Amino acid sequence: MDLKDIQNLIKFVAKSGASEVKLETEDVKITIKTGSDDKQETTTYVQQIPVGAPVAQPAAPAPAAQPTVAETTTATTTAEDSKYITIKSPIIGTLYRKPSPDKPVFVEVGQTIKEGDVLCIIEAMKLFNEIESEVSGKIVKVLVDDSSPVEFDQPLFLVDPS
Structure with missing residues (x-):
């Protein structure tokens, strides 16, 4: 579940008028509490649940990779440190x-x-x-x-x- 999904869920709960919603998946636990109508307050708790094996997440396609300055520096440092x-x-x-x-x-x-x-x-x-x-x-x-x-x-x- 990414940030956009969480934001959409918060908006949905706020519009629905529910005072509290709990959502628990394999790797995320979310509790959304809304205040009274006059305050228009929304509280969200997001808790990452550690899992034994990493869950494969679909990755966004990366642009053609050109080594960045940090990667080049790390490679050079590693080569120097090897001696x-x-x-x-x-x-x-x-x-x-x-x-x-x-x-x-x-x-x-x-x-x-x-x-x-x-x-x-x-x-x-x-x-x-x-x-x-x-x-x-x-x-x-x-x-x-x-x-x-x-x-x-x-x-x-x-x-x-x-």
């Missing part, structure tokens, strides 16, 4: 780039690291786990901000091994 080693998060938690708020960060972009150097700390269940480098090289890119949540196997750093 680097990605250091990924071994656990879920909150990443900290500093040992404490008043200390400098463990590693900066351009800094040379060696195997065993501490790159960051990930807090998981009130335990602070030091994440050590398993490779030697130069930090090319930091992919995660300080004090941000990270997922298992999420890329954290790009390292140039040369």
Whole structure:
């Protein structure tokens, strides 16, 4: 159900004089409540219901595809990043780039690291786990901000091994 269908449904309910209409399909649940006649108020609640498998929606025909600037940049970035080693998060938690708020960060972009150097700390269940480098090289890119949540196997750093 697209936005135009929902708008048409709202207009239909408003004209019908019904005070409340509920519509529930496989992937959308809609409740439309109208106020009294003197207020002319309409309240609509739209709730997406998660489904196990994606429902195939007919797609609008796309114009002849020419790569946009974002797609070209992404392709170039991916090609450049392929020569680097990605250091990924071994656990879920909150990443900290500093040992404490008043200390400098463990590693900066351009800094040379060696195997065993501490790159960051990930807090998981009130335990602070030091994440050590398993490779030697130069930090090319930091992919995660300080004090941000990270997922298992999420890329954290790009390292140039040369």
